[in-house]
Amino acid sequence: MTRALIKGPVADAALPEVDMSTSLGGLALPAPILTASGCAASGRELDQFFDLTSIGAIVTKSIMLNPRSGRATPRMAETPSGMLNSIGLQGPGIDRFIEHDLAWLEERGARVIVSIAGGTVDEYGKLAARLRTVRSVAAIEVNISCPNVEDRGQVFACRAGSASDVVHAVRRHSDPRMPLFAKLSPDVTDIVEITDAVVRAGATGVSVINTVLGMVIDTDTMRPHLAGVTGGLSGPAIRPVAVRCIWQIRQAFPSLPIIGMGGVRSGKDALEFVLAGANAVSVGTAVFHDPSAPSRIQIELQRALGARGFRRFADAVGFAHRPADLPREEDPDEFDFISE
Amino acid sequence: MTRALIKGPVADAALPEVDMSTSLGGLALPAPILTASGCAASGRELDQFFDLTSIGAIVTKSIMLNPRSGRATPRMAETPSGMLNSIGLQGPGIDRFIEHDLAWLEERGARVIVSIAGGTVDEYGKLAARLRTVRSVAAIEVNISCPNVEDRGQVFACRAGSASDVVHAVRRHSDPRMPLFAKLSPDVTDIVEITDAVVRAGATGVSVINTVLGMVIDTDTMRPHLAGVTGGLSGPAIRPVAVRCIWQIRQAFPSLPIIGMGGVRSGKDALEFVLAGANAVSVGTAVFHDPSAPSRIQIELQRALGARGFRRFADAVGFAHRPADLPREEDPDEFDFISE
Amino acid sequence: MAVQVRGEILDVRRAGAYHVLSLTAPGISENVKPGHFLTLGIGGEESSMLLRRAFAIHRVQSRGVYGGTLDIVVGVHGKGTKWLVDRRRHDPIDIVGPLGRPFVLPKEPVSTVLVGGGYGSAPLFMLAEQMRERGCRVDVILGAATEEKLYGALELKRLASTLTITTDDGSLGQRGRVTDVLGSLMQANDTAVVYACGPMPMLQRVAEIASDHQAYSQCAVEEAMACGIGVCMTCVLPVIGEDGVTRMLRACTEGPVFRGDRVRWSDVGTIPPDTLGAPTAGGH
């Protein structure tokens, strides 16, 4: 495990010394904050707001095999403390992505986690095979929240069987040492069951959560607001759902690498995810609100950890699961107003 | 169906004439706004803020067979545009509820939908039997988002089988003409499947949605904030999830009575639910923010309907599902700046 | 009966570590008794903060150019109170009140002690006034962590027979806690009732000392409240009824003022096993 402390542009005289490095099942990162897939494109546009190499890694927008136009507009709606999106995975296709986007990121020196998406199990396998030859991929995030075109558009992530099939295909076509993260949907009855399935199929860890299925009706047109009818809900609104999912998975899998995401907007929010069990935290929608959010949040997290006496980020992971303190004998003589 | 227009304290010179009555599978209500279970106790405390008889009905806090202390505190946490609660169904038990609360509501002249909750299928049956003799019950809402003590605390609402068992028991012990609404949890892979199960088991309709399972970690104590660890997320944050659930159920069941709820804070929000397919709308968390919310929202809804040319509330139910307009020939000569 | 009104901020002024807010609250201020509280809508229409915030009513003026007005004392705790003290004159504010059960006043002109911790002194001003009107002896003890967290010492001195001050750091008055001085004061003045408002551990100790001296205590508690009006059940604590049975009572409607000897202070935050409807081994 690397032990690099955050230095350079992110450093600051008052920043407490905390070893921010994290390890995601073989993937060592100098810092635990990532961008969330689809909220940072391929990083390039964010480089003007903060140093891309200062955060843990860039998770790129889910890429498909072929160029893809995405869905019709409107593609988004603002909702209370959140937003709905229905982009439809617009993108240039894997070849152009590798040539154009990955090459730029490599040159820039950023660590890259590539998110892939497919319409069939086979397509996921092909994407993995295509990435096998590319040196600059630190890990693959498998976005399984996609409709399975071979099964009435059922989302892969929603059934243990289809989720497992996808991960299996990606594992089979990837370098065996390549860390694979299955990105889970919260729209399931039992997220631990799905986690179990993808881990058995060869996932190194999981990314939780993808957006929550939602919908907005335009009260003027009196029709669904999004061209895609339903969309994915993201942002602080869903944060408690994300924390719960991470907590449940960490309870069931004490040492599984977990990338947490869903509504993180501040270092304190990120800390909540870490305490619940996340080994790294992705920042998504918050970037739209504040383009320097990933870097700001990483600094805030470091401060929050330092203020709580942590010397190593890793020590805080899952800390909220520790056994209860011995029931403290309430000594009423011990009150003081400082506790007010 | 009654055709009463909202009159009395709710009326207002400028209020458009809209027939606000609604019919919920045999239950005719003069107006479509209800209180949400657990957010209005048994109505009494709200009577000082608005006339309880002016809204459609009071849905009472879920009552159990025996008195119940509920969970330890803290029982709530504020979250972005929402809140988490973990009350644990504190209540006086069915007997005292009937004597004390129902009697008061009857005297007050309010329409009452009684919400019931149990830890076993048998308990639900007993509650239904006990209510059979009570004249003032307009309908029963069956809160199936309770842990099944006989099945490792699995929530009834999360599996078609257990959901159906509960509804079946309630149906068997109720007056056959008693309208029964099964209150569904959004925390399932396929809410249409659960709806199908409860309808087959004898539910008149469904109430959607109950809270979304969530969690907050206190970053000071670095432990779960709620004594109950997880809690239910409610409020505007979850509104898009509620609209989506109502939409999906309405798509699958064109004429099923649906009571919608989840984050409604204004008449426009309520309209969104109605357009998505709700025959009535319950107001929950908004009451904590604004104790006169149910009555205010009903007036705002009436205005919003009037402004859109509706003469009858019933005509707006599910209106967003209407087939697409014929593709309008965009006539660029037709723009005017008024549309800006 | 509580009402909901749209009031207006008249003034926000600093007082040590706190801010005193004056609000117009027509229809509320007229009906306030000492110990009542109110709740305020926070953050404006598009705020992500849904829940109202509760504050003890400090003072009322039922006449004047603005109709009924009242004051509250606010300590900045988190984002809601921060927003509140940033308000400016004429900003609108949504108020619900008066809420809760006020302090029970003695019928006879007995000797009383009023104990306030931090901003807990806020509801004691009106109480002291009314007690004086009834001919009661009123000794006041104020305590806080430091001098600047004491509120209203000067004015309470005017209202009280005696004023004793304690601070944790000794920056004003006696170094130590209010409860260090309560016992001897009660003994000296033959106190019949103690009224207290402040943090839970203080209330617990006050209640115990009062009982030790065969005196009544009336304690105003502060529990996190989602609704403040009795409909949500978030604000409960275990209280022993007249029938000897412990129930989880709502601080907002059955409190915030409780008889000190009825509250199971050490069990606050739990469901004592002998509570009515407590979970049983086999049950829920």
Next chain:
Amino acid sequence: MAVQVRGEILDVRRAGAYHVLSLTAPGISENVKPGHFLTLGIGGEESSMLLRRAFAIHRVQSRGVYGGTLDIVVGVHGKGTKWLVDRRRHDPIDIVGPLGRPFVLPKEPVSTVLVGGGYGSAPLFMLAEQMRERGCRVDVILGAATEEKLYGALELKRLASTLTITTDDGSLGQRGRVTDVLGSLMQANDTAVVYACGPMPMLQRVAEIASDHQAYSQCAVEEAMACGIGVCMTCVLPVIGEDGVTRMLRACTEGPVFRGDRVRWSDVGTIPPDTLGAPTAGGH
């Protein structure tokens, strides 16, 4: 390159149906070209509104006591713009800019027409100035629903060779639409380029008329934007590339100014079947 800065509100003043906001924006105002826009964080820290709001940059002053400042023209549309015009002097505001691709200016001193609909005239002031500096002829057409929705007619009159006004209701200028007068104006002045900013149907018609007259058009579009910086893909519209292929381009980074003849105006809001990567019958 865009930067994110914490600016300050200097002034909010009404102008007909709109509000003009002056902001300090050090580091942004220095780099603005006509057609650039900016985005503002809305509602404060605890707001439920997460998304930034986009506004065309109307004017810049890069010197003065406040360092770089700039103006925007805001029409109240919904809750975010409502919040914005309620700001007061010295309120802080989070600004990202300059964003987007600005108008392309002619190299030669050609004859141009600038067409603004409603607040769409805002970015035309700087454009007109720079065009005059280059020796271009600048005819301006402003249109709106009613007189009060016209913005800046007086000042544009000063900057332009001619100013023509149309209103839908005839309350000022000619009754009708900007496009009723565009053709004849182009004919009379031998217009080489038309610049336009306003509602989509206006832009579509402007682009058509320009093409009919063998002129270029530069149209600044307005698409709903979640990020404004090119990372979210919400703001796309179908545009034909130099290679003849239609792609869904981002209005925020590949626009907001597009060549009018490249945008598939009638297909905006859809994915034309011949778009690169469009869904196929068997495919996604």
